[in-house]
Structures are given as C-alpha cells and as structure tokens.
Amino acid sequence: MIILVRHGEATHHTEHLTGGWTDSDLTAKGRQQITAAAAKLAKDFAGRKVPLRILCSDLKRARESARIFAAALGIGRVEPYAFLREKNNGAAAGLKESEARSLYMPSASLRELDHRNYPGGETRRGFFQRTLAGFKEQDIALEKENLLIVAHKGTIQNIVFAWMGLDIADVTRLCFSVDVLPSSVTVLGINKWEEHAVFLLNDVSHLHGGEGYGLFNFKFGNVDAVKQK
Numbered sequence: 001m002i003i004l005v006r007h008g009e010a011t012h013h014t015e016h017l018t019g020g021w022t023d024s025d026l027t028a029k030g031r032q033q034i035t036a037a038a039a040k041l042a043k044d045f046a047g048r049k050v051p052l053r054i055l056c057s058d059l060k061r062a063r064e065s066a067r068i069f070a071a072a073l074g075i076g077r078v079e080p081y082a083f084l085r086e087k088n089n090g091a092a093a094g095l096k097e098s099e100a101r102s103l104y105m106p107s108a109s110l111r112e113l114d115h116r117n118y119p120g121g122e123t124r125r126g127f128f129q130r131t132l133a134g135f136k137e138q139d140i141a142l143e144k145e146n147l148l149i150v151a152h153k154g155t156i157q158n159i160v161f162a163w164m165g166l167d168i169a170d171v172t173r174l175c176f177s178v179d180v181l182p183s184s185v186t187v188l189g190i191n192k193w194e195e196h197a198v199f200l201l202n203d204v205s206h207l208h209g210g211e212g213y214g215l216f217n218f219k220f221g222n223v224d225a226v227k228q229k
Contacts, residue, residue, distance in 0.1 A: 127158065
C-alpha cells in the first residue's frame with residue numbers, strides 16, 4: 001500500500017509567501033490537522049504488525065508532518081528526500097506573493113509542459129520526471145513496499161498520475177487533475193484483481209473526528225505484508 005499525505009497548513013499559506021521550495025514551517029493549525037490525521041491512521045494500524053516505511057520531502061513542513069505520523073505509529077525512522085519536494089519555483093522561493101509577481105512569466109496557455117514560470121524554476125514536465133526518477137534512483141519499489149509518503153500537492157498529484165499509468169503529457173491532453181488538500185490522506189495499492197487502484201483520495205475526515213480510515217477493509221491483493229496481523 002502507498003499512503004500519501006500532504007503536509008498540514010504552513011506559514012507560507014498564512015504569511016502570503018509563495019509555495020514551492022519556500023522552506024516554511026507548519027502553523028499551529030497545521031500541526032493540529034496532521035496530529036488528527038496521524039491519530040486516525042494509528043487506529044487502523046493498532047494491533048497489526050505491518051512493515052511501513054515513512055518517506056517525506058526534506059522541506060520543513062513535510063518533515064515535521066512526517067515526524068508526527070512516526071510518533072503516532074511508533075516508527076523510529078523518517079526518510080527525507082529532496083526528490084519529494086514541491087515544484088521548484090526558483091527565484092520566487094521565500095518571497096512574498098506580491099514580490100514574486102514581478103518575476104512571474106505567464107505561459108502561452110494553461111497546458112504548457114516546458115515553460116518556467118520563474119527564473120531558475122522547474123517546468124511541469126521536469127517536475128513530473130524528477131519525482132518519478134527519484135523513486136528509481138533510491139530503489140524505492142512503489143508496487144512492493146508499504147509506504148507512507150508525506151509531501152506536497154504537486155508531488156502527490158505526480159505520484160497518483162503515474163500510478164494510474166498517465167504521463168504528464170496524458171494528464172495535460174485529458175485536462176485531468178485531482179485535488180490534494182492540506183493534511184489530506186490518499187491511499188493507493190494493488191487490488192485483488194492485480195490492478196493499480198485508488199482506494200482513498202483527498203480524505204480529510206480526520207478533521208471531524210471518528211474512527212480509522214478503514215484501511216484494512218480495502219480489497220488489496222494477496223500481499224502478505226499488507227494483510228499481516
């Protein structure tokens with residue numbers, strides 16, 4: 001299984017900074033959001049001996065979110081990786097949104113894949129390729145391991161698109177997207193028909209309390225590590 005979590009609300013949201021590679025912290029609200037999500041996920045894993053790696057972007061808002069999950073799940077190690085960062089916004093990183101406007105270079109259309117919005121920034125195609133290449137370079141097997149990945153909206157979208165067999169050119173051609181809210185939980189996996197499945201998408205039910213996500217009720221395939229009790 002692959003559990004994807006977007007970091008909680010961060011200071012770049014509340015201080016009107018650009019996102020991307022701006023290295024912002026979680027706000028108090030963001031920590032509350034992530035703590036609620038982690039507590040809910042911990043209910044799913046309670047009493048189960050399921051091997052799980054926690055990976056995260058190396059930006060502070062993602063690392064702090066990942067540590068909260070690690071504490072709730074009793075996992076001692078969090079693995080931060082630069083390839084899980086949000087799309088690089090180049091010279092705009094760390095700037096106020098009002099300051100970044102003078103650097104912004106609009107594309108000819110909303111479907112451009114090789115345009116850089118800011119000097120030194122990434123293209124949409126480059127961002128997608130960087131995300132997927134990172135998993136290969138680190139020898140991280142999405143189809144064979146149980147992973148909790150704490151990252152950013154764009155990074156999580158890239159992983160979902162690739163899991164569905166879509167290249168970024170396909171995504172653009174189809175005008176397709178998925179929303180990924182702060183602290184939301186998305187669950188991917190191989191189902192019992194050996195298909196790439198999306199079991200949960202953009203779930204923020206933890207913000208309203210309740211029991212677990214019902215993770216082990218999903219029809220995962222015959223993967224002993226996932227079903228282990």
